[in-house]
Amino acid sequence: MTTFGTRLARAIDERGRLCVGIDPHAGLLHEWGLGDDLAGLERLAMTAVEAMAPVAGIVKPQSAFFERFGSRGIAVLERVVADSRAAGALVLLDVKRGDIGSTSQAYADAYLDPSSPLASDAITASPYLGFGSLQPMVDACVAHDAGLFVLALTSNPEGPEVQHARVGDATVAGTMLGHLRALNAGAEPMGSFGAVVGATIGHTDEDLDIAGPLLVPGYGAQGGTVEDLRRIFGPAAPRVLPSSSRGVLGAGPDPRALRDAVLRGNDEVADLG
Numbered sequence: 364m365t366t367f368g369t370r371l372a373r374a375i376d377e378r379g380r381l382c383v384g385i386d387p388h389a390g391l392l393h394e395w396g397l398g399d400d401l402a403g404l405e406r407l408a409m410t411a412v413e414a415m416a417p418v419a420g421i422v423k424p425q426s427a428f429f430e431r432f433g434s435r436g437i438a439v440l441e442r443v444v445a446d447s448r449a450a451g452a453l454v455l456l457d458v459k460r461g462d463i464g465s466t467s468q469a470y471a472d473a474y475l476d477p478s479s480p481l482a483s484d485a486i487t488a489s490p491y492l493g494f495g496s497l498q499p500m501v502d503a504c505v506a507h508d509a510g511l512f513v514l515a516l517t518s519n520p521e522g523p524e525v526q527h528a529r530v531g532d533a534t535v536a537g538t539m540l541g542h543l544r545a546l547n548a549g550a551e552p553m554g555s556f557g558a559v560v561g562a563t564i565g566h567t568d569e570d571l572d573i574a575g576p577l578l579v580p581g582y583g584a585q586g587g588t589v590e591d592l593r594r595i596f597g598p599a600a601p602r603v604l605p606s607s608s609r610g611v612l613g614a615g616p617d618p619r620a621l622r623d624a625v626l627r628g629n630d631e632v633a634d635l636g
Contacts (some may be wrong), residue, residue: 365509367453367555368547371421371576374453377606378420379629380636384608385411385424387442388627391609395616401432405439405527405576406614414618415611415625416450421604423455441480453484455512455578461489463496468503471503485510487559487578489527491535494542501546501556510555510576515539516569516583518561537569548573553602562587562605564595567628572599579603583610592635601636 387407389399397403408424416422426449429440447454460470473479485504487493488497490513497513504511506517516526516536526536533541540558547554554575561565562581570579577596581587582605596603607628 364508366508366550367504368455368553368575370484370508370548371510371555371606372552375636378418378452379565380420380604380632381602381611381625381628382421382423382606383415383419383611383625383628384457384580384606385415385422385427386608386612387411391612394613397488397616401435403441404429404432406435407612408439408443409446410463410616410618411612411621412446412450413457414445414615414621415458416452418622419452419625421455422447422452423608425457430598437481442588444481444483448484448632455510456481456483457487458494459487459489459514460500461492461496463492464499467496468499471500474507475500475503475507477507482507483509485512485555485557487512487514489530490539492540494539504555508555510557510590511579512541512557512576513539513557515543516560516564516567516584518563534569540573543575544570546574550574557604560595562591562595567595571596575602577603578606580606582632583607585615587608589632589635592632603632603635605632 387404389632392399392403424443427528429436432469444454474481474483498510528535543556543558546556557576563586592603611624614620
Protein backbone atom coordinates (compact mmCIF):
# COMPACT_ATOMS: atom_id res chain seq x y z
CA MET A 364 0.00 0.00 0.00
CA THR A 365 0.98 3.62 -0.51
CA THR A 366 -0.06 6.46 1.76
CA PHE A 367 -3.53 7.89 1.42
CA GLY A 368 -2.04 11.23 0.38
CA THR A 369 -0.19 9.54 -2.48
CA ARG A 370 -3.26 7.61 -3.60
CA LEU A 371 -5.37 10.76 -3.42
CA ALA A 372 -2.91 12.75 -5.54
CA ARG A 373 -3.00 9.96 -8.13
CA ALA A 374 -6.81 9.88 -8.08
CA ILE A 375 -6.96 13.63 -8.65
CA ASP A 376 -4.56 13.35 -11.60
CA GLU A 377 -6.41 10.43 -13.16
CA ARG A 378 -10.06 11.17 -12.38
CA GLY A 379 -10.35 14.70 -11.07
CA ARG A 380 -10.77 16.39 -7.71
CA LEU A 381 -14.55 16.39 -7.27
CA CYS A 382 -15.64 14.49 -4.15
CA VAL A 383 -19.05 12.97 -4.87
CA GLY A 384 -21.39 12.62 -1.91
CA ILE A 385 -23.85 9.76 -1.58
CA ASP A 386 -26.49 11.15 0.77
CA PRO A 387 -29.70 9.10 0.46
CA HIS A 388 -31.91 11.31 2.62
CA ALA A 389 -35.69 11.14 2.54
CA GLY A 390 -36.08 14.12 0.22
CA LEU A 391 -33.74 12.68 -2.39
CA LEU A 392 -35.42 9.28 -2.24
CA HIS A 393 -38.71 11.06 -2.97
CA GLU A 394 -37.16 13.00 -5.88
CA TRP A 395 -36.01 9.72 -7.39
CA GLY A 396 -39.54 8.29 -7.05
CA LEU A 397 -38.44 5.86 -4.35
CA GLY A 398 -39.88 5.01 -0.98
CA ASP A 399 -38.22 6.16 2.23
CA ASP A 400 -37.44 2.58 3.15
CA LEU A 401 -34.68 0.00 2.88
CA ALA A 402 -35.56 -0.89 -0.71
CA GLY A 403 -35.39 2.77 -1.74
CA LEU A 404 -32.10 3.23 0.08
CA GLU A 405 -30.55 0.23 -1.64
CA ARG A 406 -31.82 1.22 -5.08
CA LEU A 407 -30.52 4.79 -4.84
CA ALA A 408 -27.20 3.94 -3.25
CA MET A 409 -26.26 1.11 -5.57
CA THR A 410 -27.42 3.00 -8.68
CA ALA A 411 -25.21 5.90 -7.61
CA VAL A 412 -22.23 3.62 -7.01
CA GLU A 413 -22.59 1.77 -10.30
CA ALA A 414 -22.91 5.03 -12.26
CA MET A 415 -20.40 7.24 -10.48
CA ALA A 416 -17.68 5.16 -8.81
CA PRO A 417 -16.07 4.09 -12.11
CA VAL A 418 -15.44 7.75 -13.05
CA ALA A 419 -15.18 9.58 -9.71
CA GLY A 420 -11.89 9.94 -7.89
CA ILE A 421 -13.45 10.20 -4.43
CA VAL A 422 -16.84 8.96 -3.25
CA LYS A 423 -18.19 10.15 0.13
CA PRO A 424 -21.11 8.18 1.58
CA GLN A 425 -22.80 9.86 4.56
CA SER A 426 -23.09 7.12 7.16
CA ALA A 427 -26.05 8.62 9.02
CA PHE A 428 -28.42 8.14 6.10
CA PHE A 429 -27.65 4.42 6.14
CA GLU A 430 -27.60 4.06 9.92
CA ARG A 431 -31.19 5.25 10.23
CA PHE A 432 -32.31 1.94 8.69
CA GLY A 433 -30.46 -0.08 11.32
CA SER A 434 -28.36 -3.13 10.63
CA ARG A 435 -29.82 -3.63 7.17
CA GLY A 436 -28.90 -0.06 6.25
CA ILE A 437 -25.36 -0.68 7.46
CA ALA A 438 -25.24 -3.77 5.25
CA VAL A 439 -26.05 -1.53 2.27
CA LEU A 440 -23.30 0.86 3.36
CA GLU A 441 -20.83 -2.04 3.43
CA ARG A 442 -21.70 -2.77 -0.19
CA VAL A 443 -21.35 0.91 -1.13
CA VAL A 444 -17.87 1.01 0.38
CA ALA A 445 -16.71 -2.28 -1.14
CA ASP A 446 -18.18 -1.73 -4.61
CA SER A 447 -16.93 1.86 -4.84
CA ARG A 448 -13.40 0.79 -4.00
CA ALA A 449 -13.62 -2.13 -6.42
CA ALA A 450 -14.58 0.36 -9.16
CA GLY A 451 -11.40 2.33 -8.50
CA ALA A 452 -12.76 5.22 -6.44
CA LEU A 453 -11.34 6.21 -3.08
CA VAL A 454 -13.95 6.06 -0.33
CA LEU A 455 -14.12 8.87 2.21
CA LEU A 456 -16.67 7.68 4.76
CA ASP A 457 -18.42 10.67 6.31
CA VAL A 458 -18.93 9.62 9.94
CA LYS A 459 -17.61 12.66 11.89
CA ARG A 460 -16.72 10.51 14.88
CA GLY A 461 -14.96 11.97 17.90
CA ASP A 462 -14.49 10.33 21.29
CA ILE A 463 -11.77 9.36 23.74
CA GLY A 464 -9.67 6.36 24.67
CA SER A 465 -10.96 2.90 23.88
CA THR A 466 -14.05 4.30 22.16
CA SER A 467 -11.94 6.34 19.77
CA GLN A 468 -9.89 3.21 19.15
CA ALA A 469 -13.06 1.26 18.39
CA TYR A 470 -14.08 3.84 15.80
CA ALA A 471 -10.64 3.56 14.24
CA ASP A 472 -10.98 -0.22 14.13
CA ALA A 473 -14.46 -0.01 12.61
CA TYR A 474 -13.64 2.33 9.74
CA LEU A 475 -9.88 2.16 9.10
CA ASP A 476 -8.74 -1.39 9.83
CA PRO A 477 -8.65 -3.39 6.57
CA SER A 478 -10.22 -6.38 8.36
CA SER A 479 -13.45 -4.43 8.95
CA PRO A 480 -16.34 -4.70 6.45
CA LEU A 481 -16.59 -0.90 6.62
CA ALA A 482 -12.88 -0.29 5.99
CA SER A 483 -12.53 2.90 3.98
CA ASP A 484 -9.69 4.91 2.50
CA ALA A 485 -10.43 7.81 4.84
CA ILE A 486 -12.98 9.12 7.32
CA THR A 487 -14.13 12.45 8.73
CA ALA A 488 -13.66 13.18 12.43
CA SER A 489 -14.55 15.82 15.01
CA PRO A 490 -11.66 17.11 17.16
CA TYR A 491 -13.72 19.01 19.70
CA LEU A 492 -12.87 16.74 22.62
CA GLY A 493 -9.34 17.92 21.96
CA PHE A 494 -7.17 17.00 19.00
CA GLY A 495 -5.35 14.44 21.12
CA SER A 496 -8.58 12.47 21.45
CA LEU A 497 -8.15 11.53 17.77
CA GLN A 498 -4.78 9.88 18.36
CA PRO A 499 -6.11 6.31 17.91
CA MET A 500 -7.48 7.35 14.51
CA VAL A 501 -4.20 9.07 13.61
CA ASP A 502 -2.29 5.94 14.60
CA ALA A 503 -4.65 3.75 12.55
CA CYS A 504 -4.11 5.98 9.51
CA VAL A 505 -0.35 5.58 9.82
CA ALA A 506 -0.63 1.82 10.34
CA HIS A 507 -3.08 1.22 7.50
CA ASP A 508 -2.16 3.99 5.01
CA ALA A 509 -5.54 5.63 5.50
CA GLY A 510 -6.63 9.27 5.68
CA LEU A 511 -8.35 11.48 8.22
CA PHE A 512 -10.31 14.68 7.53
CA VAL A 513 -10.77 16.79 10.65
CA LEU A 514 -13.46 19.44 11.06
CA ALA A 515 -11.86 22.88 11.12
CA LEU A 516 -13.93 25.71 9.59
CA THR A 517 -17.42 24.52 8.77
CA SER A 518 -20.14 26.52 7.03
CA ASN A 519 -22.95 25.92 9.51
CA PRO A 520 -23.98 29.07 11.42
CA GLU A 521 -23.39 27.43 14.81
CA GLY A 522 -19.75 26.60 14.04
CA PRO A 523 -18.07 29.92 14.83
CA GLU A 524 -18.95 29.84 18.55
CA VAL A 525 -16.46 26.98 18.90
CA GLN A 526 -14.20 27.29 15.87
CA HIS A 527 -13.56 31.04 16.19
CA ALA A 528 -12.99 30.93 19.97
CA ARG A 529 -9.43 31.75 20.92
CA VAL A 530 -6.82 29.63 22.68
CA GLY A 531 -4.04 32.05 23.54
CA ASP A 532 -3.00 33.77 20.32
CA ALA A 533 -4.78 31.28 18.01
CA THR A 534 -8.35 30.37 17.27
CA VAL A 535 -9.59 26.86 17.95
CA ALA A 536 -9.81 26.29 14.18
CA GLY A 537 -6.28 27.60 13.72
CA THR A 538 -5.05 25.25 16.44
CA MET A 539 -6.63 22.28 14.66
CA LEU A 540 -5.09 23.35 11.36
CA GLY A 541 -1.73 23.59 13.08
CA HIS A 542 -1.98 20.02 14.37
CA LEU A 543 -2.75 18.81 10.85
CA ARG A 544 0.13 20.81 9.37
CA ALA A 545 2.48 19.14 11.85
CA LEU A 546 1.20 15.67 10.97
CA ASN A 547 1.73 16.35 7.25
CA ALA A 548 5.24 17.76 7.60
CA GLY A 549 7.57 16.39 4.95
CA ALA A 550 4.93 14.28 3.18
CA GLU A 551 5.06 14.14 -0.60
CA PRO A 552 3.12 14.73 -2.81
CA MET A 553 0.71 15.61 0.00
CA GLY A 554 -0.03 14.49 3.53
CA SER A 555 -2.79 12.09 4.53
CA PHE A 556 -4.34 14.34 7.18
CA GLY A 557 -6.89 16.79 5.84
CA ALA A 558 -9.16 19.54 7.09
CA VAL A 559 -12.84 20.17 6.44
CA VAL A 560 -13.40 23.80 5.43
CA GLY A 561 -16.71 25.03 4.03
CA ALA A 562 -16.98 26.68 0.62
CA THR A 563 -19.37 29.29 2.03
CA ILE A 564 -17.38 30.51 5.06
CA GLY A 565 -16.72 33.83 3.37
CA HIS A 566 -13.41 35.35 4.48
CA THR A 567 -10.86 33.76 6.80
CA ASP A 568 -7.47 34.86 8.06
CA GLU A 569 -6.48 31.28 8.91
CA ASP A 570 -3.55 29.66 7.14
CA LEU A 571 -5.22 26.90 5.14
CA ASP A 572 -2.01 25.55 3.65
CA ILE A 573 -1.64 22.40 5.77
CA ALA A 574 0.35 20.40 3.18
CA GLY A 575 -2.59 18.02 3.03
CA PRO A 576 -6.01 17.78 1.40
CA LEU A 577 -8.90 20.13 2.09
CA LEU A 578 -12.41 18.69 1.92
CA VAL A 579 -14.75 21.50 0.97
CA PRO A 580 -18.49 20.91 1.39
CA GLY A 581 -20.95 23.57 0.33
CA TYR A 582 -19.77 23.70 -3.27
CA GLY A 583 -22.32 23.82 -6.08
CA ALA A 584 -25.97 23.47 -5.09
CA GLN A 585 -25.25 24.88 -1.61
CA GLY A 586 -23.88 28.10 -3.03
CA GLY A 587 -20.10 27.74 -3.20
CA THR A 588 -18.50 28.64 -6.53
CA VAL A 589 -15.15 28.06 -8.22
CA GLU A 590 -14.39 31.72 -7.58
CA ASP A 591 -15.05 31.17 -3.86
CA LEU A 592 -12.61 28.26 -3.84
CA ARG A 593 -9.88 30.34 -5.43
CA ARG A 594 -10.51 33.28 -3.09
CA ILE A 595 -10.73 31.29 0.16
CA PHE A 596 -7.91 28.83 -0.44
CA GLY A 597 -5.44 30.79 -2.55
CA PRO A 598 -2.14 28.87 -2.84
CA ALA A 599 -3.72 25.83 -1.15
CA ALA A 600 -6.36 25.50 -3.90
CA PRO A 601 -4.52 22.67 -5.71
CA ARG A 602 -5.25 20.41 -2.71
CA VAL A 603 -8.94 21.30 -2.50
CA LEU A 604 -11.56 18.57 -2.89
CA PRO A 605 -14.87 20.30 -3.63
CA SER A 606 -17.66 18.10 -2.34
CA SER A 607 -21.02 17.89 -4.07
CA SER A 608 -23.95 15.63 -3.26
CA ARG A 609 -27.27 17.13 -4.30
CA GLY A 610 -25.67 18.84 -7.30
CA VAL A 611 -24.71 15.44 -8.70
CA LEU A 612 -27.39 13.14 -7.30
CA GLY A 613 -30.06 15.53 -8.52
CA ALA A 614 -29.28 14.24 -12.01
CA GLY A 615 -30.59 10.79 -11.05
CA PRO A 616 -32.01 8.30 -11.23
CA ASP A 617 -30.75 7.95 -14.82
CA PRO A 618 -27.26 6.33 -14.59
CA ARG A 619 -25.93 8.07 -17.68
CA ALA A 620 -27.02 11.46 -16.34
CA LEU A 621 -25.32 10.70 -13.01
CA ARG A 622 -22.10 9.74 -14.75
CA ASP A 623 -22.21 12.86 -16.90
CA ALA A 624 -22.81 15.03 -13.82
CA VAL A 625 -19.61 13.68 -12.24
CA LEU A 626 -17.59 14.29 -15.41
CA ARG A 627 -19.03 17.76 -15.81
CA GLY A 628 -18.35 18.57 -12.15
CA ASN A 629 -14.74 17.49 -12.49
CA ASP A 630 -14.32 19.68 -15.55
CA GLU A 631 -15.65 22.70 -13.65
CA VAL A 632 -12.98 22.46 -10.95
CA ALA A 633 -10.12 21.10 -13.06
CA ASP A 634 -8.17 24.36 -13.20
CA LEU A 635 -7.82 24.71 -9.40
CA GLY A 636 -4.70 22.54 -9.58
